[in-house]
Amino acid sequence: MTVRCGDTLLFQTLPVIAAGAAVGGKKESEGPLAAEFDELSADNRFGQSSWEAAEKYLQLRAARLCLQKAALPQEKVQLALAGDLQAQCTASSYAMRELGVPFAGLFGACSTMAEGLALGAALCEGGAARNLLAMASSHFCAAERQFRTPLSYGAVRTPTAQWTATAAGCCLLQPQGEGVGIAAATFGRVQDYQVKDINNMGAAMAPAAASTLLHYFKDTGTEPQEFDCIYTGDLGQVGSQLLRELLAAEGLLIKNHVDCGCILFDANEQSVKSGGSGPGCCAAVLCGHILPRLRRGSQKRVLFTATGALMSQTTFLQKETIPAVAHLVELRAPEKEK
Amino acid sequence: MTVRCGDTLLFQTLPVIAAGAAVGGKKESEGPLAAEFDELSADNRFGQSSWEAAEKYLQLRAARLCLQKAALPQEKVQLALAGDLQAQCTASSYAMRELGVPFAGLFGACSTMAEGLALGAALCEGGAARNLLAMASSHFCAAERQFRTPLSYGAVRTPTAQWTATAAGCCLLQPQGEGVGIAAATFGRVQDYQVKDINNMGAAMAPAAASTLLHYFKDTGTEPQEFDCIYTGDLGQVGSQLLRELLAAEGLLIKNHVDCGCILFDANEQSVKSGGSGPGCCAAVLCGHILPRLRRGSQKRVLFTATGALMSQTTFLQKETIPAVAHLVELRAPEKEK
The missing domain is CATH 3.40.47.40 (Stage V sporulation protein AD)
Known part of the structure; x- marks a missing residue:
């Protein structure tokens, strides 16, 4: 259970x-x-x-x-x-x-x-x-x-x-066996900081990431430094900065944060502006980049927090603000046989 | 478990x-x-x-x-x-x-x-x-x-x-307690009988309802007549007829079938053509009509099978056919204290 x-x-x-x-x-x-x-x-x-x-x-x-x-x-x-x-x-x-x-x-x-x-x-x-x-x-x-x-x-x-x-x-x-373990999961609550800019998803989603991470840390009694990495997806450069500021305001200084949207593309060479996004971004970064590191054991314990902006073009045209949600799973390297 | x-x-x-x-x-x-x-x-x-x-x-x-x-x-x-x-x-x-x-x-x-x-x-x-x-x-x-x-x-x-x-x-x-029991659930597999008519959801969805019901009967070893009612939502008149034909072709003659889309509106008086539809249709019929019957004990055991057509206006304009899925739950009247 x-x-x-x-x-x-x-x-x-x-x-x-x-x-x-x-x-x-x-x-x-x-x-x-x-x-x-x-x-x-x-x-x-x-x-x-x-x-x-x-x-x-x-x-x-x-x-x-x-x-x-x-x-x-x-x-x-x-x-x-x-x-x-x-x-x-x-x-x-x-x-x-x-x-x-x-x-x-x-x-x-x-x-x-x-x-x-x-x-x-x-x-x-x-x-x-x-x-x-x-x-x-x-x-x-x-x-x-x-x-x-x-x-x-x-x-x-x-x-x-x-x-x-x-x-x-x-x-x-x-349910069990060989592989990267899922130790915990936090379902997010919808957050809305009144962002209306359809070209700034990072700002709309950062509060959702902060909210879910704060719930997770409180619920589990853990601290950010206990993790090899705290991955978010996909806040981009702008949203990542905002997330770190929101967490700093709560007394959490995060030095091990990596955003999937910031590593999928080369911001300078590939003209992606603030970074990558889309459900496929952190899904692919998870499968291609994060899971292999955990399987190799070069990371032991990470958080994977994916953020979603929940508007549509209709709500945008109706001048609604952009709500967002973030869900989190705690991932662990496979246990090695002794 | x-x-x-x-x-x-x-x-x-x-x-x-x-x-x-x-x-x-x-x-x-x-x-x-x-x-x-x-x-x-x-x-x-x-x-x-x-x-x-x-x-x-x-x-x-x-x-x-x-x-x-x-x-x-x-x-x-x-x-x-x-x-x-x-x-x-x-x-x-x-x-x-x-x-x-x-x-x-x-x-x-x-x-x-x-x-x-x-x-x-x-x-x-x-x-x-x-x-x-x-x-x-x-x-x-x-x-x-x-x-x-x-x-x-x-x-x-x-x-x-x-x-x-x-x-x-x-x-x-x-998880348990007083209320209408959920005894079983069947997740559907997507069905596509090549229907392209955006104004005939019933025909697109009937194969999904048939598929899920057939899986459920086979998995549980039950027969349709064991249930006080087999509810579907929302096939309408056209889809309901097709569902009964599809099941008859498999040797199942269903006499206790009621479609939520056929009872929410009065087809003659309310000009709804084939019937009601939309996620809210069977959701409201369930909460307003089905659950009270089970709570009163006038029905003891029913199937609630909701069907969804999975197209969008984009796929329609791209000349795609309309896939559909149906999920089912078996509901039971609350057990009376003896």
């Missing part, structure tokens, strides 16, 4: 991420983490007829590579939790049509990967699934026309803007 | 729906189930500035009425699972901004209520939450302009079209 402390779930049997896979597009293949992806394509359409269909393909590839790495036949997947940024989450649903496994759709915007891991770990520990996929994706071109303007308008990007990753990540969760 | 059999979860401690509340709009207040709603408004804007904001208000009212009926302070809610039809699920996220409880967003289109109950029951049984809200909503005006055409175009509705309910339903789930 999972134990609950405040907003945080403490897993007793230590569900594991048995395998993970990351797939990315052209810009991701030119970035600093290129070597860590399982598959990259120079064609952002991935041979599909539309960007939306390309994103479906991204998720499907990530799922299939993940299952391949775990040597698990698709039929053994008992539940998939997946989400994306497209209106009505169609990248996930259409990918699941191909995959054919039981599927519960999530919407957490860029927080989807952590939401899926948190729900998935709880479901695995409770006996609801022995093999569960948690996945998320985004596609720069599909997202931009959903949230901002069609790319062909050539709108000038502001310094606070983030670049939606064309990427997907997929994790296979199991 | 939850036991798993095929695609079906069998709950051992019988998580319960401790309370439920249904809220609806003008058309719902003129329909045959009007007396069963907890709150109705003749103003489809509910005093808000937009239809989208009105839907947020609907969810919020449903949640607050549900908590009021259970005499549970909001602070005791440990997790809310919610979703809706708006792009990027903004009705739910903005409602959760007001409610302020930990929140995991779902997207299951019109299947959201059953998805939330299935996930929620598993989380409650596994120890992840003691008080969990599962909720879903829809708003006719907000949905029509998302999926079809702006209302002001005055497009003629086809005979197969369904009327998206302006309604919300919210259930409070607890």
Whole structure:
């Protein structure tokens, strides 16, 4: 039975991420983490007829590579939790049509990967699934026309803007066994600091990351320095700075913070302004970059906090402010046999 | 620990729906189930500035009425699972901004209520939450302009079209205790019978309902006649007929089937064509109509199967077919003390 402390779930049997896979597009293949992806394509359409269909393909590839790495036949997947940024989450649903496994759709915007891991770990520990996929994706071109303007308008990007990753990540969760352990999870509460700028997701999401991290530290009695790294995704440069300021105001000086949106791209060379974003950004960084470090043991214990901005183009045009949520999982290096 | 059999979860401690509340709009207040709603408004804007904001208000009212009926302070809610039809699920996220409880967003289109109950029951049984809200909503005006055409175009509705309910339903789930029991849950697999007609959701969703029901009967070794009623939501007249034909082709003659979309409105008097739809339709029918029957004991054991069509206006314009999913929960009347 999972134990609950405040907003945080403490897993007793230590569900594991048995395998993970990351797939990315052209810009991701030119970035600093290129070597860590399982598959990259120079064609952002991935041979599909539309960007939306390309994103479906991204998720499907990530799922299939993940299952391949775990040597698990698709039929053994008992539940998939997946989400994306497209209106009505169609990248996930259409990918699941191909995959054919039981599927519960999530919407957490860029927080989807952590939401899926948190729900998935709880479901695995409770006996609801022995093999569960948690996945998320985004596609720069599909997202931009959903949230901002069609790319062909050539709108000038502001310094606070983030670049939606064309990427997907997929994790296979199991109740226990070999793999990166999920020790705890905190579901976030929606925060809204009245940000209205659709080109400044980092500012909208930083308060959500701060809120969830503060809940986690309080619930578990831990301190930031106990972790090898506190990963967030995807605040970018602007949001990361704001997060550190918000935590400093609470007396927490964070020196081990890394934002997935700040490491996926080279800010100077790749013109991504404040950094990367999109549900696929931290999903791919988790699978390609973070999990291998934990598996190697070069990191022992990290926090993975994914943040999502919960607006739509409709709420933006209706002059609503941008609420955000952040979900967190505590990850542990696999225990070595003695 | 939850036991798993095929695609079906069998709950051992019988998580319960401790309370439920249904809220609806003008058309719902003129329909045959009007007396069963907890709150109705003749103003489809509910005093808000937009239809989208009105839907947020609907969810919020449903949640607050549900908590009021259970005499549970909001602070005791440990997790809310919610979703809706708006792009990027903004009705739910903005409602959760007001409610302020930990929140995991779902997207299951019109299947959201059953998805939330299935996930929620598993989380409650596994120890992840003691008080969990599962909720879903829809708003006719907000949905029509998302999926079809702006209302002001005055497009003629086809005979197969369904009327998206302006309604919300919210259930409070607890691991055990007094209330309607959730005995089992089946997560659906995405089905696609190549339907492309955006005005015929029933045809797109019927195969999903059939698939999930067939999985459930096989996994549990039960037969349709063992249930007082097999509820689906929301296939409408057209989809209901197709479901019965699909099941008949498998040798199952269903005589105890009721579709939430067929009972929320009066098809003759209210010009709803094939019936009601939208995540709020079966959510409100569940909370206002089904749960009270189980609580009174006039029904002892029912299946609640909610179906969702997983397309968007973008996939429709891209000539994609419409995939669908259905999730199911088995509900039981509260056990009477002897």
